[in-house]
Amino acid sequence: MYKAFSYFCDMEILDILIIGGGPIGLNCALEAQKNNLTYLIIEKGTIVNSLYNYPLYMRFFSTAEKLEIAEIPFISTAPKPGRQEALEYYQGIARQKNINIHLYEKVLKVTKENDVFTIETTKGKYSAKNVIISTGFYDIPNFMNIPGENLPKVKHYYTEPYPYAKQKIVVVGSSNSAVDAALETYRKGAEVTMIIRHSEISKSVKYWVKPDIENRIAEGSIKAYFNSEITEIKENTVIFKDENGQTNEIENDFVLAMTGYLPDFEFLKNSGIELQGECLNPLYHPETMETNVKNLYLAGVVCGGKDTHLWFIENSRIHAELILQSILK
Template structure:
């Protein structure tokens, strides 16, 4: 058997980094297994994205995040988390996907897709949710011009784009595309945009819709997607219509990947929330913890970096055998 670390972290996002930093501060050995690059989910954000939260609310490890603006953009966040990881000399194994966790004689055996096995006294699952987009499960969803991730606007100038969804990501993409000479249509199953859309975007997008510069079709769902169009259906009348589209973005949110939790013996309720102690974040499997957005199940909008980072402090307190610092605002919205 190779080295047995005190804490093995599954996931190298901000909350996973926060756990490893707390381990370093507590003089506990650790390793982070991440199936992509460091902070892979942020790397896959839209290139021109700016965070909802202020910079101080997404700091980790007590390291200040000094920027000229109040809110950081994607590039600034990537640089910040990389430098913080280097400052604490965190131990990574990147591009290493964890496929199984099994506890044997109080030691966790963590299996990877590469065929490697790692060993730990405690395991923290901090896998987030951004890897699993919520799908429509309609014909044509896997066509090459259809994507569940929006990247940047320039590629789509002077083309027709349909965006499916009515929350932050859909609204931000629609506004940015419109301002780069894209013919944009939003299709949303509800009668209006989601109430959780960033407050400063609401007047902008609603005025653009009122002017007809962004088209919006509410109370409608997608039935199928073809190479140059898609069929939508009104949820009330069941009437179908065809929309032309050069590109389609399905920005309907994300769901947690619970397969690993389930295979690890963690109990889940009907909305994919794992069974855990809300003070220590230890699951029903002793020594196996959850951290960050994964604690919220399908309600991914309830946990962010700013409260997920506090989970790290509490669970490492518990592992280290000291009084657990209370987590403020366990479920919140900034």
């Protein structure tokens, strides 16, 4: 069982409060444990909530050893672990290490006074000398902002292909999530059309999947419009402009808008963190991960602003160690 620590609500001052219970948040907690610091994770969903909401059959680009935290072995039966194996690994660590974590509790506000942070949540208030924000980016879709985007048939999250069998599907985007959705729904009998703003499938698509989608497009099994953009979504059709600037309207049952996701920039700004440039990159020191607010740190994907492909589990595991070194100094 996870320790409830209800007395934290009585404003005992923690050494560290961690916002977000993903892989990097867990790694920060393990570093705090190792250094005998009092800490608590506040997580709005379940443990590694973003991974839980990934497509059911998703496989990582990274191999298992590159997803490991705290030198705890990640045993996988396949070269590239899948969603379920990752859930078992990270949730298993939370159980085995008895990590102090509050689940299904959302942080609303972080303020600072006299070197102590007050963290307000949906269930109470906490105090801490240091705060680590490790909230990822999976909660806020990157909306297209076009008419009809709020229709029930438009989905910004994709889990599995079965609901789309024998349906006319439009997949928006050309990244890993879009390609996976297109291939999986096609193989379950959907009539798939991809609307892609760029001139080709994204170079970041997993190398063992990219030839598959390109071959399906080349043979005509999946229709793809490159250099094109949706302008309106209607109840039974989708309207888009193609690369020649011509307006097209096609029949449609569902739109899978795999347009990416964004960090909660309002939460970062309200916490006092400066955001810079077009990508709204949060200001932090790369050697300590400390933001412009003293003793307020960032860890993981949230560090990249709108550039959500900059950081991932494999290359942000080091953030926990950098932060704890800074705190201990």
